[in-house]
Amino acid sequence: MLPISIPPLDTAAAHAARERIDQLTKPVGSLGRIEELAERLAGMHGGLPPLYERRAIVVGAGDHGVTAEGVSAYPSEVTPQMVGAFLGEFAAINAFARVARAEVFVANFGVTGSLPQHPRLLDRNIARGTRNLAREAAMPDEHVDAAIDAGIRVFADVDARVHPEIVALGEMGIGNSTSAAALICAFTGADACEVVGRGTGVDDGGLQRKQRVVADAVERVRGADWRTVVAELGGYEIVGLAGVLLAAAQARVPVVLDGFIVSAAALVAQQIEPSALGYCIAAHRSRELGHAIALRHLGLVPLLDLDLRLGEASGAALALPLCEAAARMVREMKTFAQAGVATANAQIEA
Amino acid sequence: MLPISIPPLDTAAAHAARERIDQLTKPVGSLGRIEELAERLAGMHGGLPPLYERRAIVVGAGDHGVTAEGVSAYPSEVTPQMVGAFLGEFAAINAFARVARAEVFVANFGVTGSLPQHPRLLDRNIARGTRNLAREAAMPDEHVDAAIDAGIRVFADVDARVHPEIVALGEMGIGNSTSAAALICAFTGADACEVVGRGTGVDDGGLQRKQRVVADAVERVRGADWRTVVAELGGYEIVGLAGVLLAAAQARVPVVLDGFIVSAAALVAQQIEPSALGYCIAAHRSRELGHAIALRHLGLVPLLDLDLRLGEASGAALALPLCEAAARMVREMKTFAQAGVATANAQIEA
Numbered sequence: 001m002l003p004i005s006i007p008p009l010d011t012a013a014a015h016a017a018r019e020r021i022d023q024l025t026k027p028v029g030s031l032g033r034i035e036e037l038a039e040r041l042a043g044m045h046g047g048l049p050p051l052y053e054r055r056a057i058v059v060g061a062g063d064h065g066v067t068a069e070g071v072s073a074y075p076s077e078v079t080p081q082m083v084g085a086f087l088g089e090f091a092a093i094n095a096f097a098r099v100a101r102a103e104v105f106v107a108n109f110g111v112t113g114s115l116p117q118h119p120r121l122l123d124r125n126i127a128r129g130t131r132n133l134a135r136e137a138a139m140p141d142e143h144v145d146a147a148i149d150a151g152i153r154v155f156a157d158v159d160a161r162v163h164p165e166i167v168a169l170g171e172m173g174i175g176n177s178t179s180a181a182a183l184i185c186a187f188t189g190a191d192a193c194e195v196v197g198r199g200t201g202v203d204d205g206g207l208q209r210k211q212r213v214v215a216d217a218v219e220r221v222r223g224a225d226w227r228t229v230v231a232e233l234g235g236y237e238i239v240g241l242a243g244v245l246l247a248a249a250q251a252r253v254p255v256v257l258d259g260f261i262v263s264a265a266a267l268v269a270q271q272i273e274p275s276a277l278g279y280c281i282a283a284h285r286s287r288e289l290g291h292a293i294a295l296r297h298l299g300l301v302p303l304l305d306l307d308l309r310l311g312e313a314s315g316a317a318l319a320l321p322l323c324e325a326a327a328r329m330v331r332e333m334k335t336f337a338q339a340g341v342a343t344a345n346a347q348i349e350a
Numbered sequence: 351m352l353p354i355s356i357p358p359l360d361t362a363a364a365h366a367a368r369e370r371i372d373q374l375t376k377p378v379g380s381l382g383r384i385e386e387l388a389e390r391l392a393g394m395h396g397g398l399p400p401l402y403e404r405r406a407i408v409v410g411a412g413d414h415g416v417t418a419e420g421v422s423a424y425p426s427e428v429t430p431q432m433v434g435a436f437l438g439e440f441a442a443i444n445a446f447a448r449v450a451r452a453e454v455f456v457a458n459f460g461v462t463g464s465l466p467q468h469p470r471l472l473d474r475n476i477a478r479g480t481r482n483l484a485r486e487a488a489m490p491d492e493h494v495d496a497a498i499d500a501g502i503r504v505f506a507d508v509d510a511r512v513h514p515e516i517v518a519l520g521e522m523g524i525g526n527s528t529s530a531a532a533l534i535c536a537f538t539g540a541d542a543c544e545v546v547g548r549g550t551g552v553d554d555g556g557l558q559r560k561q562r563v564v565a566d567a568v569e570r571v572r573g574a575d576w577r578t579v580v581a582e583l584g585g586y587e588i589v590g591l592a593g594v595l596l597a598a599a600q601a602r603v604p605v606v607l608d609g610f611i612v613s614a615a616a617l618v619a620q621q622i623e624p625s626a627l628g629y630c631i632a633a634h635r636s637r638e639l640g641h642a643i644a645l646r647h648l649g650l651v652p653l654l655d656l657d658l659r660l661g662e663a664s665g666a667a668l669a670l671p672l673c674e675a676a677a678r679m680v681r682e683m684k685t686f687a688q689a690g691v692a693t694a695n696a697q698i699e700a
Contacts, residue, residue, distance in 0.1 A: 024442070025432065025435055025440075025441055025442075026441075026442050026660050027423065027424075027550040027551045027659070027660065028551065029551075030550070030551075030658065030659045030660040031442060031656075031658055031660055031664065032637060032656050032657025032658050032659070033656040033657050033658075034656060034658070034668075073377065073694040074377075074692065074693075074694055075692055077692055078691060078692050081689070081690065081691040081692065082375065082691060084689075085375055085684070085689050085691065088689075090375075090682065090683060090684040090688075090689060091375055091376075091683060091684075091689075092374070092375075092376050092381060092679060092683055094682070094683075095675065095678035095679050095681075095682045095683055096675050096678070096679075098678055098682070099671050099674045099675045099678060100671075200377040200380070200694065201377045201378065201379075201380075201694060287382060303656070304654070305655060306381075306382050306383040306384060306653065306672075307382025307383050308380065308381055308382050308383075308384070309377070309380045309382070310376050310377065310380040310381055314381065317675075318384075318671070318672065318675060321449050321450075321668070321671040322656075322668065324449045325445065325446050325449045325667075325668060328445035328446070328448055328449060329442060329445050329446070331445075332440065332444070332445045332448070333440060333441060333442055333444075333445055334435070334440040334441075338440075339431070339434075339435050339438075339440060339441075340431065341428060341431040341432060341435060342424065342425055342427055342428050342431060343424075344423040344424055344550065344551060
């Protein structure tokens with residue numbers, strides 16, 4: 001695995017931001033979660049956060065052999081079709097990226113089908129899809145490190161292109177909610193019945209199959225080291241996104257996490273370098289069962305709760321304006337002293 | 351009162367939007383609250399919602415005689431000082447308006463002090479602050495209609511200036527959380543202890559005084575008609591904002607409501623013309639006690655829950671990008687058929 005070194009958060013910068021926030025022309029604490037976010041962002045950047053003029057969205061894509069078990073409502077051919085939609089700019093993430101003024105990149109970590117060449121498609125394919133995790137290890141051990149490294153290189157590619165000040169992570173991969181559920185169970189200790197949901201909308205029979213597949217696969221890795229767990233249960237896009245996360249954190253670039261599947265990627269990154277989570281922002285709580293369990297294990301509290309369960313970084317894109325709002329608050333508001341506004345309790349008993 | 355006529359929501363347009371949303375390249379329902387929002391916006395506009403290129407924020411301002419009871423952490427002089435901050439563009443709402451690409455107008459409905467002339471200050475002052483609602487009616491009966499009319503005129507002023515496609519409402523007025531709490535109790539039947547919160551941050555003694563003031567004032571209006579309730583308990587900015595809301599709904603312009611105090615304005619509008627609520631979007635659930643009660647009575651489910659309690663339309667501004675996201679989703683995404691993507695269950699048992 002390529003070497004990764006996560007710089008410590010700048011607690012002095014976070015503290016200075018909090019001191020400034022408490023002097024701005026508003027009651028102390030009255031902007032709640034936005035204040036917390038500004039403080040955290042200052043700690044990540046080592047000073048007041050920038051206004052995020054340069055924003056990148058990275059959608060990791062990969063296929064999953066486990067679809068052979070009938071665990072998804074969609075066929076695997078949808079993965080490359082949706083990658084085409086992202087590159088053609090007519091998918092949900094493109095609509096939301098326009099709102100967020102962010103550029104969308106797609107990283108091919110493990111798609112089965114052929115993808116067209118495209119300036120915003122970063123081809124770091126490790127293999128043409130995983131093997132069926134219900135029957136065997138999803139990938140050979142050495143592909144774990146290869147996928148992490150592919151993610152690290154994807155971040156370098158994106159950094160060379162747009163030098164992003166913030167990165168939102170999303171995914172596309174038919175079958176990947178099965179892999180994500182298995183990883184979440186393995187790393188949090190939760191039961192399959194608490195974590196396995198309907199993904200893109202599998203029916204009752206599919207849900208039962210999916211729960212059984214996950215429960216059995218997780219049983220197989222009980223007590224194993226993290227790399228074995230990931231090799232047995234993982235997906236190329238999930239592991240690749242863990243690499244993107246680690247590389248962004250190394251570069252002190254805040255990472256906005258999308259939903260359920262990206263939370264599994266974050267759990268993988270947490271196994272490798274727990275301090276990378278200090279650079280992560282949970283965009284939203286997905287409707288997908290078990291996302292809340294993963295977020296708790298990551299120590300992250302989501303910003304939005306909009307009943308989303310699409311993926312693609314759609315929820316992460318919606319959280320980007322909140323990061324800009326936090327930055328503008330701490331940068332652009334005046335303090336009571338600067339503004340000449342009377343402070344609390346100045347004449348309370350007048 | 352100036353005549354107001356609220357056009358019915360276009361249920362056929364809402365239905366057509368829902369049909370289109372269900373065919374877009376994503377699992378049905380997977381964008382949750384954003385889909386609901388797009389459907390509602392289509393019903394308001396009578397067709398697919400616009401991308402909201404023109405956005406206005408209207409901050410109603412007024413002072414409150416009840417501050418003499420020691421119910422607020424800040425002195426009344428802060429009201430004109432903060433209006434100055436809004437016009438000088440260095441308050442929280444200005445920072446958030448930049449994120450939302452919205453223009454901020456301030457409407458003076460009842461500020462005590464003098465305000466400077468300014469192109470974005472709409473002066474519709476009814477009186478130099480309310481009387482002390484703990485001792486007497488906050489305003490004479492005829493001021494209720496005058497304040498509603500002032501609000502209707504403010505919307506016309508804003509419409510003439512920027513012809514907004516969406517309007518966010520906010521407020522500034524030291525003491526106004528006492529007036530809002532009293533109105534919410536009177537119109538929802540809730541107890542003062544469920545509704546009265548700390549506002550900008552009053553201490554324990556102030557909170558007790560505030561609860562007593564509200565409970566006593568609400569007792570005084572039990573069984574009274576809505577106009578008497580508003581005259582006894584109201585604030586000029588609260589009633590004025592009800593007028594802005596009614597006029598925007600009449601023009602089929604969606605109204606994004608900020609927090610606790612604006613919810614009191616919406617309850618006043620609901621008394622006058624309940625169907626106006628069909629044009630309202632609740633931006634967020636405030637940390638202020640009793641906001642959830644008001645929202646339930648209005649039949650609105652908030653989009654955000656960020657522990658905000660500032661006012662100024664700060665929460666409403668943060669919800670504007672979500673409205674743009676809903677509009678872009680339904681306008682810019684392709685359907686499965688248009689995109690050539692396989693639909694659910696096409697090969698589920700493959």
